């Protein structure tokens with residue numbers, strides 16, 4: 001049963017959409033900077049900018065998206081472990097959150113500090129993670145609108 005009023009549910013859904021699709025937008029901005037750096041744009045501009053973007057926008061948004069996503073499931077009739085589409089999104093977002101906090105953020109900050117001395121390997125390293133995560137977020141968006149694969153457990157019928 002939903003624990004929110006209709007207005008509360010709409011507000012939470014709006015927050016969920018703004019944060020999660022904002023996350024996708026920030027990811028695309030990171031990918032754009034990675035591609036620009038790879039194509040020869042000034043590294044002392046591009047990589048420190050990518051470091052700032054990931055530290056002050058992408059990483060905090062990752063935590064917020066996870067929290068608001070879980071709230072959108074727990075506080076609505078969808079539940080967190082009732083529907084496969086919700087579980088798939090939970091797993092996807094949790095894996096991404098771990099990768100962003102443990103790998104991407106420290107790596108981008110280090111690369112930003114070493115900007116003038118980057119080799120091709122470093123430059124490609126800043127394209128692959130945002131390209132993969134943008135793909136995953138597009139999958140999460142399509143899964144959200146199509147809601148495929150049905151229930152994890154059969155619904156419990158209430159007695160009349």
Ligand code: HEM
Nearest residue numbers: 013020066069070072073078089090093137140141144145
């Ligand atoms: C912890 C991870 C997440 C969970 C548990 C989760 C759960 C949910 C739930 C339960 C809803 C339905 C809310 C309602 O009807 O009031 C929803 C809607 C939606 N979610 Fe997520 N979400 C997560 C992450 C994401 C991500 C990463 C994206 C996209 C980048 C996303 C995109 C959407 C969209 C577009 C909708 C609207 C679907 C519609 O109304 O047809 N979600 N989500």
